[in-house]
Structure formats: structure tokens, C-alpha cells
Amino acid sequence: MKLFVTRRMTPRAEATIRHRFDATFRDSTTPLTAVEAAAALRDYDAVIPTLGDGFGAAAFAGEGLRARLLANFGAGTNHIDLAAARAAGIAVTNTPDVVTDATADIALMLMLMTCRRASEGERRLRAGEWTGWHPTQLLGRHLGGMTVGIVGMGRIGKAIARRCHGGFGMDVVFFNRSHVSALDLPARQMPDLREMLAACDIAVIAVPGGTGTRHLIGPAELAALGPQGFLVNIARGDVVDESALIQALHEGQIAGAGLDVYEHEPHVPQGLLDAPNATLLPHLGTAAEEVRTDMALRALDNVTAFAAGRRPDDLVN
Template sequence: MPSERLSVVVTRRLPEPVENRLKDLFDVTLRDDDTPMTRAELIAAAQNCDVLVPTLTDQIDAGFIGQAGPRLKLIANYGAGVDHIDIHTARQRGVLVSNTPGVVTEDTADMAMALILGVTRRIPEGLGAMKSGDWPGWSPTAFLGGRIGGRRLGIIGMGRIGKALAQRAAAFGMQIHYHNRRRLRPEIEQQYNATYWEDLDQMVARMDVISVNCPSTPATFHLMNARRLKLMKPTAVIVNTSRGEVVDENALTRMLSAGELAGAGLDVYEYGTETNTALRDLPNVVTLPHMGSATVEGRLEMGEKVIINIKTFADGHRPPDQVVPGLL
């Protein structure tokens, strides 16, 4: 690598300590406001920098990479998910891609647990009544939810976040079940007292709560499609803190509206910020604005990983969190 400082472009506002550290180490261009770059702005940035630091709001597709300048050698993503980046095209063009895995595991698991509680105990409905001033007083039959102790939790995707959720849910007395591409080792299953289901359909049909914790890949697109959602018990709820496109949002909306499912807790959406109004307005649905990783600690740690990846690359080594297409 050349001795001069790397030219780094950051596409969104990051926590101030992260931006200050980037300025200390690199020739960095920061975003003045916290709005996504236009595609034209992204392409212009990629034509004149060594390193691009995008977020999940930036579409780094084949067309974009094809228009990037020859200087661009590293895309240091601020976040763990990389489904918005065409990893294969980047590799063909000699551009490395890194991410920030493992940082928000605890935060996302916390949010999944919060959504399970929020839906089953009808917390937003109670909050709404208090905020509006419509609460007439305590009643033996008002806001009746369900006890989560003893309920069966089916985790789709038993990776870092799935395991962290299992640990939390077990503390609440839930029974842990899971479906995964590969079965966990017996000692890990024993650690979480988790029951493995090879057949996802069979698991879905028997759970009280389904939590979606798998990454977005071609194989997981609409994994919870209309047919599979209909297998769920009418008293069951579904929670999604992974990627919106794993769940068929239109089918989910129809079933919730028809009373064929008890509820849903969502932090991610199939169409990004274009949330389904009919879904958002249902009383048995808790919707959050993609807050799963929104902790000060998590966002600072994400920034630290980005900096380490860039610094390692600048020193002539492979970034420790390099994303390899074959391992996705």
C-alpha cells in the first residue's frame, strides 16, 4: 500500500467518536447530514476513494461496482448484514468487502425478547391507552395477554443471535426449539436445552412463538411464505428482527387482519421504509423502526470494527472481517 493516508468516504453520519477516530487515521470524507446518499453521489464517491464505508441503506450492486474508480479496493461495511452489497461482483473486480459481525448480537437478542413480550402482553395497546387518556381504570378483563413461561419458542436460525435469544427466553421459562441449516453439536443443544427440528414445517405448526433470526439469502427469501404462515397456530405470534424479506409481508398482513394469527412483532420490513400501512395499524402488531442494533455501545463497537478492518487493510493485510462469498 502507498505510504500516504487512504482516502475514505463514509456514506452516513456515524457516532462522533467513530468519526473523530477516522479523521485521525485517514483522509476521510464524512457526511454532513444524516440522509442517504443518492446513487449519483455514491458513484461519484466511489470513483475517487480507496475505501467506501456504506450502510444497509446503500445499494452496492453490480452496476454501482462497475462504475467505481480503479482506486476503490475496500468496501468496509458499517453493519453485519451484506445483502445490499454484490459480494461476487466486488470480488471479480478485485474489491474486498468487510463487515462488523458479532457486535450487535446481544442488542438484537434483547430486542427480539422485547418484541415477544410486547406482543404477548399487549404492551403497545396499554401504552396507547395511557398516552391518549382513554384508560377508564383497571378491569379484570382489560388488556388480557398471555404468560410466556411454558410457551414453545421456535427459533429460525440458531446462529449468534438465535443462541443469545434462546438464553434470554429460557430465563423466562420458555421451551426452546430451533431450525437451522445445520444441527448444533449435542453439547451446544444441551447448553441451551434446545430441541432441533429438521423439518421447518413441522416446527412452525407446533410453536407458540416463532422468531426469525436467519440472514437474507436467495434460499431464505419468503422462507415464511403464505403456505408456511398458515401452518402456524391461530394463537401463535411471529417476531422478526433479521431481514424483512424472509417473511411474506402481504400474506402476514392478510392473516393478521383475518384473525388467523394472534400477533406479530416486527423490527424489519420487506419493503424497507415503505411499511405496509394496513400492517402497521393493526392492534395486534408491534412495529419498530429497525432499532435492533440501536444502542450506543453497539454502534461504537461497529465503528471500531470498521476502523480495524480499514487499518489492517492499510497495513497490507486482509481485513479480519473480510466477507468471503463462499461462506455466506
């Protein structure tokens, strides 16, 4: 069985993958183009793709498809046209669970950095603009006593909620399209997204990407969050209307934003770079060596199961 891995992995992950399969690793850090994705589907039995790789409908078009599995490295599969894969008879898996805690940790880091103006303070210090401590310098907001609103109460949303409530004593409200029960912490589900945004001090976006959530947060939602509210996005960049967010930051329509993802990665608009009330990270959500290794091994387990004729644990399509 020939396996194609679209990016280099950690040394332990690569060694394990090579031990199990005839694997080719693409030596590039950039996403596959649609042409490259189409070629991979014709040259290999299985592919381990990841964020941004061009497995849109065009990649599945035509005949001669050899691949029968896309074992995605990551929980999100919005870079894969699932309907086109299904029509072509290609199964798709992902890597849930192993990404949960690391992503939730990044959300809390962004909440702290944004509310306490940490990025702004560091920029001033590095530029030589810090003149010393005084009682009113860089006054931010204390997380304790704030209300966090979580958009999307899946695995990651629940992990964020537990950290907010248990670690900081925050009240938790959330919006989810389906009813959520059996939570292990006090949290109030609200039926309307804008109503939830108006009720919270800081909103954290934790929904899957894709056409169903694109621009879920736009001008009206930012207005509901209001001039004292903060926005954190650790989901997918296009869940937020980036142009509307830039306007809201510069015009004081919201207090600040913490972002780990962007609408057109790796491009970050100048308007975001110029916003002093924006904390910007280069998509660090799961960037810990042990987490990335676990993600690769989870994808490998799905390939191994598929090759043995078993149903992979993480089948999404």
C-alpha cells in the same frame, strides 16, 4: 488512503476514524443511491457503507474503480452484491459479534411487547381510552412456559435462545439449514421449517437477508404458526412476505407480530399500522450509543488491517 463513510457516526467513532484516516463523512441519513455508490467506488480507496446503500451490481459496472474495500457497518451485507464485488476485486467485511447482544435484547423486548399487548395498551392509554384496571383488560400471553422457535441459529439466534431459556424458562426449538451442535442450552433442532413453526408458540426470525431467505416466511409458514402463534422479526424485512403477514394479522391467522424491520424500509404499509395486534419499531436493533460506536470501530479495525496489508478479521468476500 481516502476513506468514505456513508453516514454520520457517534462522536467518539468519528473522532477515532478521522484520527486514523483521511475520512469524508456523508452528512445524510438516507441510503446511497446506486449512482452515489458507483461514484464512491471511483473516488475513494475504501468505503464504510451500511444498511440500504446501493452497492448492487450496477455500482461495480464499468472501469475506473479505485476502492478495494467495503468495510460494512453492520453484520448483514444483503445490500452489497458480493459476487459483483468479488469480480471487481473489492473485499467486503462486516461487523459481527458487536451487534449480537443488542439485537437479541430487541427480540426479547418485541416478544414481551407483543405477547403482553404493550403497544396496544399504550395506544389506548394515550388516546384516552383506558377506563381503569379490571381483571379481563388486554389479556395477553405469559412468556413463561411457552415454546420459542428460532429460525436461524447463528450468533444472534443462540443469544436469543439463551435469554429465552435462562431468563423465562422457555422451551427452545429451532430451524437451521445446517446442523448445529455444541449448544450451551437444551434446544431441539427440527429439520422442517413448517414443522418447527407448528411446534412453537412464538417464532423469532434471525436469519441473514438476501436472495436465499427472501419470503422464507410466506402464507404456508404463517398458516403453520397458527392462530395462537406470534411472529417476531429482527432479521431483514424481506425474509417475511409482508402482504401475507398483513392478511394473517387482520384475519386472525396468527395471534400477533413484533417487527423491527420491514420489506421496503422506511415504508411501513398501512395494513401493518392498522393492525392492533402488531408491535412496530423503527429498526432499533443495535440503537445503543456504545453498540453503534463499537460497530464503527470494528469496521475501522477492518479498514486498518486492510490498509496495512493484513487480512481483516471479518472478511466475508
